[in-house]
Amino acid sequence: MxxxxxxxxxxxxxxxxxxxxxxxxxxxxxxxxxxxxxxxxxxxxxxxxxxxxxxxxxxxxxxxxxxxxxxxxxxxxxxxxxxxxxxxxxxxxxxxxxxxxxxxxxxxxxxxxxxxxxxxxxxxxxxxxxxxxxxxxxxxxxxxxxxxxxxxxxxxxxxxxxxxxxxxxxxxxxxxxxxxxxxxxxxxxxxxxxxxxxxxxxxxKKPERRKYVTWSDEIKLYRVKERIDESPLSLPSNEELCRIAQMSESKLRISFKSLYGKTLYSYIRESIMKRAMQMLADDDLNIKNIAHLCGYENAAKFAAAFKEVHGITPSEFRKGFGL
Known part of the structure; x- marks a missing residue:
């Protein structure tokens, strides 16, 4: 070849x-x-x-x-x-x-x-x-x-x-x-x-906590993470995530944090805010539209969550690229 x-x-x-x-x-x-x-x-x-x-x-x-x-x-x-x-x-x-x-x-x-x-x-x-x-x-x-x-x-x-x-x-x-x-x-x-x-x-440098997660559970948790990554704006219910993980809700939350070093909620929010950053490039969507698509009825709360994840507001991001 x-x-x-x-x-x-x-x-x-x-x-x-x-x-x-x-x-x-x-x-x-x-x-x-x-x-x-x-x-x-x-x-x-x-x-x-x-x-x-x-x-x-x-x-x-x-x-x-x-x-x-x-x-x-x-x-x-x-x-x-x-x-x-x-x-x-x-x-x-x-x-x-x-x-x-x-x-x-x-x-x-x-x-x-x-x-x-x-x-x-x-x-x-x-x-x-x-x-x-x-x-x-x-x-x-x-x-x-x-x-x-x-x-x-x-x-x-x-x-x-x-x-x-x-x-x-x-x-x-x-x-x-x-x-x-x-x-x-x-x-x-x-x-x-x-x-x-x-x-x-x-x-x-984080405390070693993976020992609390078995290899079998790690595979199941990866499926949960993969499902979130696949479509963060149309996530299944908590019950469905538990079904994917074959765990109770409390075990899912504890195990997810032990394996990935962050809570399930934090990971979901980060995934949503990464998708939000991509959507900000679409001139047809205003920030209120994007906030709604991300599950926020209040644009101010969306902006606060976006800034907490990315360090800048949605408006600052758009201004930085002349959008």
Whole structure:
């Protein structure tokens, strides 16, 4: 199997394979879907060697089945807004990415990306190679566990966190509107990696409580978490969550906090507020509409909850991107 050239082309390699029309201007590229499709694009910036940041919005008329095979170790960070993308790697079960932020680690083996026909995809991505990370650490003199070999120790909770969502949204609006200077993209990408490692470090410093959760219960709790992640704005009742966990409500709450280090309520609220941040990008929705969709009748209470999770109000977030 021949290597693909993500190291030099980023999503341009994917776009070239499927016949997208690509126009480049300096460090920026716009990949437009083929004329026989409805519409769509992938806009991308290459601020440093081995780093590509992209925002995509398209609907494929055909199934997209792409094998990324780069010999250089890299990390692919994907924040899914809408759509289903399945990732398949050798020796691992195929994984359909859920909304929010996901990390895929490539150590030089083929990585298969599959998108169903007719699927409306909207996502932000950061593709960063170990060589770029090494260059940054060497230039700054920092020593921090953020390389590909370190990433295997990171857990989903370290990746899909509110502090990460904010940076991903900044990158999304930066690359879509060419709003950031080139060095800022590099610094934001490195900030993501530092946050992953920091979130892992914070987790390690918490009192060890997992011993109270059996392996069998851990699997059940993961199903509860997966159900919340799948659709945080249309959650099942407490009774249904208990049924998924096969636990009483009190045991579910105690076990969830023991395993994930936060209450079930806190996790649900964080998931809702991450989705709210994505919805704030929709000009057709005002903050009152979004508050209602998130289950808040009072916009002020919604704003207070949003600020507690993200550190800024919904209005401040929108003003920051000129929305």
């Amino acid at each position: 021949e290597y693909t050239d993500e190291y030099n082309l980023g999503w341009g390699a994917f776009s070239k394979h499927f016949g997208f029309d690509t126009k480049r201007e300096g460090n920026y590229a716009m990949h437009t879907v083929p004329g026989n499709w409805e519409n769509g694009w992938i806009t991308e910036v290459n601020p440093a060697k081995g780093l590509f940041i992209a925002s995509a919005w398209f609907k494929a008329d055909e199934k997209l089945d792409y094998k990324m095979f780069t010999e250089k170790p890299c990390l692919l960070i994907l924040c899914i807004d809408t759509g289903d993308m399945t990732i398949t790697q050798k020796g691992k079960k195929a994984k359909t990415l859920s909304p929010f932020t996901q990390l895929i680690i490539s150590k030089g083996t083929p990585l298969r990306l599959t998108i169903p026909a007719g699927m409306h995809m909207c996502f932000t991505s950061v593709l960063i190679f170990d060589s770029c990370i090494d260059n940054f650490l060497s230039a700054t003199g920092y020593s921090y566990p953020i390389r590909v070999l370190d990433a295997v120790k990171w857990k989903p909770g370290n990746i899909d966190a509110p502090n990460v969502m904010l940076v991903m949204e900044q990158l999304r609006w930066g690359v879509r509107g060419n709003r950031l200077p080139l060095p800022a993209y590099l610094l934001k990408a490195m900030e993501l990696l530092f946050l992953f490692a920091h979130n892992k470090d914070k987790e390690a």
